[in-house]
Amino acid sequence: MQFLITVLLDGLIYASYLFIVSLGLTITFGVMKILNVAHGGFFAWGAYLASISIIYLGDNEYNSFLYYFAIFLSAIIVGLFFGYIIERFILRKMYNEDIHLIVLATFGLFWILEDLILHVFGVDPLMPYYPAMELGGIEVGGIFQGVYSLTLAGLAIIVAFICWYFLKKTKYGKVLQSVIFDREVSVSMGINVTKVYLITFIIGGMLGALGGAYIAPTISVSPGFAIDVVVMSFAVVVIGGMGSVPGALIGSLIVGLVRAFAVHQAPILELFIIYAIMAIVLIIKPEGLFAPPKPRKI
Amino acid sequence: MKLTNLKTLGKIAITGLIASVLPMSVNAKDTVKVGVVSFLTGPAAGPFGTPAKQGAEIVIDAINSGTMPAPYNTKGFAGATMNPIFSDESGGGTKQVGLFRDFVQKQNVDAMIGYISSGNCMAIGPVADEVKMLTIFSTCGTERLYEEKLRSHVFRTQGNAVGDSLAAAKYIADEYFKGKVSTSDKMYTGINQNYAWGQDSYKFFKLGMAQYVPSAVGSSKPQFPKLFSGQYGSEISALSLDKAKIVHTSFWNGDFEAFMLQALVRGFFQKKILVSSVGGSGVDSLGKKFPDGVIMGTRGNVGLVVRNNTTPLNKWFIDSYKKKYGAYPLGPSYQYARAVMLYKVGMDKAAKAAGKFPTQDQVIAAMKGVTFESFADTIEMKRGDGHQAVHSIAYGVTKYNKAKGEPGIEKIITYPASCIYPPAGAISQKWVESGMPGRKCN
Numbered sequence: 001m002q003f004l005i006t007v008l009l010d011g012l013i014y015a016s017y018l019f020i021v022s023l024g025l026t027i028t029f030g031v032m033k034i035l036n037v038a039h040g041g042f043f044a045w046g047a048y049l050a051s052i053s054i055i056y057l058g059d060n061e062y063n064s065f066l067y068y069f070a071i072f073l074s075a076i077i078v079g080l081f082f083g084y085i086i087e088r089f090i091l092r093k094m095y096n097e098d099i100h101l102i103v104l105a106t107f108g109l110f111w112i113l114e115d116l117i118l119h120v121f122g123v124d125p126l127m128p129y130y131p132a133m134e135l136g137g138i139e140v141g142g143i144f145q146g147v148y149s150l151t152l153a154g155l156a157i158i159v160a161f162i163c164w165y166f167l168k169k170t171k172y173g174k175v176l177q178s179v180i181f182d183r184e185v186s187v188s189m190g191i192n193v194t195k196v197y198l199i200t201f202i203i204g205g206m207l208g209a210l211g212g213a214y215i216a217p218t219i220s221v222s223p224g225f226a227i228d229v230v231v232m233s234f235a236v237v238v239i240g241g242m243g244s245v246p247g248a249l250i251g252s253l254i255v256g257l258v259r260a261f262a263v264h265q266a267p268i269l270e271l272f273i274i275y276a277i278m279a280i281v282l283i284i285k286p287e288g289l290f291a292p293p294k295p296r297k298i
Numbered sequence: 299m300k301l302t303n304l305k306t307l308g309k310i311a312i313t314g315l316i317a318s319v320l321p322m323s324v325n326a327k328d329t330v331k332v333g334v335v336s337f338l339t340g341p342a343a344g345p346f347g348t349p350a351k352q353g354a355e356i357v358i359d360a361i362n363s364g365t366m367p368a369p370y371n372t373k374g375f376a377g378a379t380m381n382p383i384f385s386d387e388s389g390g391g392t393k394q395v396g397l398f399r400d401f402v403q404k405q406n407v408d409a410m411i412g413y414i415s416s417g418n419c420m421a422i423g424p425v426a427d428e429v430k431m432l433t434i435f436s437t438c439g440t441e442r443l444y445e446e447k448l449r450s451h452v453f454r455t456q457g458n459a460v461g462d463s464l465a466a467a468k469y470i471a472d473e474y475f476k477g478k479v480s481t482s483d484k485m486y487t488g489i490n491q492n493y494a495w496g497q498d499s500y501k502f503f504k505l506g507m508a509q510y511v512p513s514a515v516g517s518s519k520p521q522f523p524k525l526f527s528g529q530y531g532s533e534i535s536a537l538s539l540d541k542a543k544i545v546h547t548s549f550w551n552g553d554f555e556a557f558m559l560q561a562l563v564r565g566f567f568q569k570k571i572l573v574s575s576v577g578g579s580g581v582d583s584l585g586k587k588f589p590d591g592v593i594m595g596t597r598g599n600v601g602l603v604v605r606n607n608t609t610p611l612n613k614w615f616i617d618s619y620k621k622k623y624g625a626y627p628l629g630p631s632y633q634y635a636r637a638v639m640l641y642k643v644g645m646d647k648a649a650k651a652a653g654k655f656p657t658q659d660q661v662i663a664a665m666k667g668v669t670f671e672s673f674a675d676t677i678e679m680k681r682g683d684g685h686q687a688v689h690s691i692a693y694g695v696t697k698y699n700k701a702k703g704e705p706g707i708e709k710i711i712t713y714p715a716s717c718i719y720p721p722a723g724a725i726s727q728k729w730v731e732s733g734m735p736g737r738k739c740n
Contacts, residue, residue, distance in 0.1 A: 006539060010532040017529065123343035125552050127583055129559050137564045143538045144564040149531060218560055219528045220552035220583070224340040224388075228526055263532035264539070267521045271492075 005141030007260045013149050015256025016156035017215055022233040022240075022248045023159065024207030030180045030243030030292060031200040033099070038086065038106040039208045040230035041113025042078055046209025047216040047226070048117055049074035051126040054217060058130035067131040071213040078213075079206025082113065087201040092194070110230075118223055125222035132217040148217060155214060156252075159207070163245055176200065180243065180292060235278050241288025250290060327655040330378045332641070333401040335394070335412035336634065338386040341526050342551045345579035346414055346630045350437065351384055353631025354411070356618050357638045358382055367610045369671055375642050376649035376656055383407065387414060391421030398422050402431045408658070409434065411637045414630065416440035416495050419454075426452050432658050436637035437630055439597070440494055441726045444682030453665055455636045455677055455687045459495065460502050460726040461718040462548070462575040462597050462691060467506030468718065468739070469593060469693040469711055470544060470573060475511055486544035487517030489533055491525045491553060499548035499575060505730040517542045530557050534564055546573045554580045562589060578602040578629050581696060581705040588705055592696045599674040600632035602707050603692040612673040636672050640679070643670045678715065681722050688715035713739065 021043060028036045053070035086109060094102050135147035167173040178186045179196050187193050212226065219225070236255050240247025255274050262270045281289060334354050337347030358380050360366035364373030374380070383405065385397060394413075401407045410426070410433040413419050419438035426433040426449070433452045435443070439459035443449070475484070486507060490496030500520060507514045517540050521533045534557075537545055549557055554577045561567065567589040574580075574594050578601040581588050596603050604612055605626060615635065619627040627635075644665035648656035651664065667684030670677055675690045692712040699706035717739035720729035729735070 003539065006535045007532075010535050013531050014529065118339055123339065123348050125341075125344040125555060125583060127555060127559065129584075129587065132559065132563050133587065135563070143535060144566075145535075146531075146560065146563040148563065149560075215529075218556070220341075220555035220559070222341040222344050222552040225526065225528055225552060228524070228528070260532045260535075263521065263523075264519075264536045267519055267523075267533075267536070270522075271524055 002142040003264065006143055007257070007264055009140060009145055009150075010263070011253070011257035011260035012153050013145075013256075014259060015252040016153040017211065018232060018236050018255055019156045019249055019252035020152075020159055020214065021208060021211035021229055022236040022252060023163065023245065024204035024211075025233050026237045026240070026243055026245065026248045027163075027207070028201060028204035029237070030245075031176060032091075032197050033243075034091065034106065035099075035103050035242075036106045036201075036204065037103060037230065038109035038113060039204070039233065040226040041110045042082060042205040042208035043212035043229055044117055044226035045078045045082065045113060045212070046075050047212030047219075047221045048121050048126065049078055049209075050213035051128040051216045051221045052121070054128035054130055055126060058128070064131065064134055067217070071131075071216075072210070074213045075206050075210035078209035079202050079204075083202035083205035084198070086205075087198050091201070092197070095197075114224065114226070121223075123223055125220040126216075127220055128217050130217065146218070152214060159210075160245075160249055167245065232274075235274055238278055238288055239281050241291030243292050244288065244290040247288055247290030251288075328378055329381045330375050330408040330645075331381045331383065331406065333385055333398075333405070333407045333410045333412075334382045334634070335385045335387050335397075335410065336630070337388055337414055338384070340388040341553075342414060343388075345551050345555070345583070345628070346437075347387065349579070349628040350412070350414065350630035350634040352619065352623050353615075353627055354382065354634040354638055356615065356622065356627075356631075357635040360618070361638070361642055367614045370611075370639060370642055372646065376645035378645075378655070380638075380641075382411075387412070387418060391417050394418045395421050395425050398425055398431075399429065402429050408432070409641060409661075411641065412436050412634060413438050416443075416459075417493070419443055423447075423449055423452050430658070432662055434637040434640055437633045440498060442494075444686045445725055448683045449685055451662065453640065453679065453685045453687075454682070455640050455679075456633050457598065457688050457691065457715070457719060458686070458726070459499050459548070459575075460720070460730070461688070461715070462595060463499050463502035463546075464506040464718040464730070464734075465691040465693055465713045466546065466573050466575050466593070466595060467503055467510050468713055469595075470507070471510035472711060473695070473709060474544070474571065474593070481513070482541060483543045484511065484514040485517060485540075485542035486514055486546060487520050487537060487540050487542035488546040489521040489523070489530070489537060489557065490546070490548050491550075492522040493525055495550075496522060496525075496548055500546060502726070502730065503546045503573075503575075505727065509730060509734060514544075526551075526553060528553070528556050530560050533557075534561050534566060537570065538564070538566060543569075543571055544573060545570050546575075547577070548575045550576045550579070555583050558584060558588065562587065567591060576629065582626065582628070585705060586698050586703075588696060588698070590695075590697050593693060594696050594707060595691060595693045596629040597691070598629070598632070599672070599690050599692050599712060601627065601629035602705070603694055603710055604632075604674040605706075607674040609674055611671065615673055632673060636677060639672070640665060640668075640670060640677070643668060675712075680715075681719065683722075688719045690714050691718055 025039045050071045054067050057066050132148040137144035236251040240251025262273045336350040337343045362379045413435050414437040416438040419435050435454040441458040441460050488500040490500045572592045578596040644661045648660040648664035677687045677689045690712050694707035694710035697708045720726050
């Protein structure tokens, strides 16, 4: 029983982390049909901005509540700033280009964002551990879990709920679904797709940055740490289905739980098993488990 | 064109050639151009690459100006000033081989110093021999570098990973198992990065434990997460559920800090004893949050374990480093400094023997098998046919120094090279498995 509870908790925590990061990636793809490799740059910038803010607040003994304010504010700033610049001045000029060129452009943007980090923040690792340390640990199923890490699951649930509510219950959500379904029809119905693209890209960037900002207090934030996260997020999105929000949720859960089980039972298979699942899904259902339906075009 | 004109042109060309070559050879005696390679970007830059570069800079500047303490107090390298060209080690072996060739063939360097990654050392080693470029590896740890093939132009001033792991096992036997320890406490496991360094480190730790503590039992599920994975929640849970009390790790860079942070909030160190072979940088990053009681090594007599060592050379290095960079030098700072010091020793010795500015072959001959003074011990180039260093290795237990307000270490035991490295010519694994014949620990 202790084993099962532990695997379940470990898997859920890791899945929550993956879900928040991959959600932005899959929304951007769903709406804009762009595989945004620069998503890792948003993740890294979110982590760095949150880190310096938290370290400043912690060193000067400000109220702990401000850590969380700093985390969300960092995500908003990074998403708005880089999201606007990248979409408005680079991607918008490329929408009619070959999709591979756009992927290459976002790949280049990822490295530019990474390099900017070196110039702005330097190479020294940042350790904004204050929130994680203050919340400490709690015994669940016989072993201690970090409370801060558990809050990640709460955040993922809130983000998933907001996302669901936004897409299903709001007018803008319906507009977004229309663009996801068919861009041309949406334009003919008078939807300002250009504006939808910009807002979507900014929201996607914010989610990527939120993943980095929230995880920062539990890691050593150093240059290049975002690369693996992007790769893992791609695995999640491929398993769940590119552009599918439920797919990102299910993909994250599958990867998180399977990885946790492997770490406990066969540590040497930890990475292999994730990509094995991805390969199996690609063979059986190449579009992913929950890929959104495509319109039939004549 | 008349023949006389051709002769005149020929004379001009030869004169020009001589004129262009002469200043170069004179300059070669005034300055030596050396490529210094360490991680300047990526996750290894902060805790490893940058302190390494800074350590090299301190020593190079001091030797160039003749201000380093004895026995390095003569000016320059065989009288020449070193002109270092710093380069980034990131990008993997293929990229580094390309950069290495560029240094040799386009920038015409006199020597190459550095390299932290074992993968990069394994890639560069054969190329250095092929292009006949004197190369001094400062940090990388794989024992395969010299056990697979002897190297003609490659030296390494850092002992290999075998010594780090065996010293860790010996420390546990000497310090932790001293007195009463129950059978369940004699179980051990590990969490190491899933590549050559991590796998080899744990392999030799296991082999060492089998020799020093035959009754100790290794876990069937040691953890090998991916390098730079950053998230260790599941691994920490798995280690917590494991009955093993001792946990070995050779984590370095941001991985070590992340693991410590995540383990700390989960009360991991109240139940387990962590043995870290190279986690010195994390002690400073976490400061007073770093837990007491971690068995810590620094891959030699460097960094955290020698902060209170008062040899003139060590005191000078710490003072100079703190003055310039506002922090203690870390293990990599020492390692790069030592590589520069070997170059000086070789250059000066060769120049003295030759009675003039030495050639590369003369420098290599002078460096081969040499013993030179380091900051807190001596380095003997006595393995790998005189190209591979052995040195003492110290381990201690972390204990925050409240009086000084800084991380500290206590219960330090220093193991001599003869105790933890195989004799010249022996293959490490076979030597350990056969009971480490000929080892001398006192």
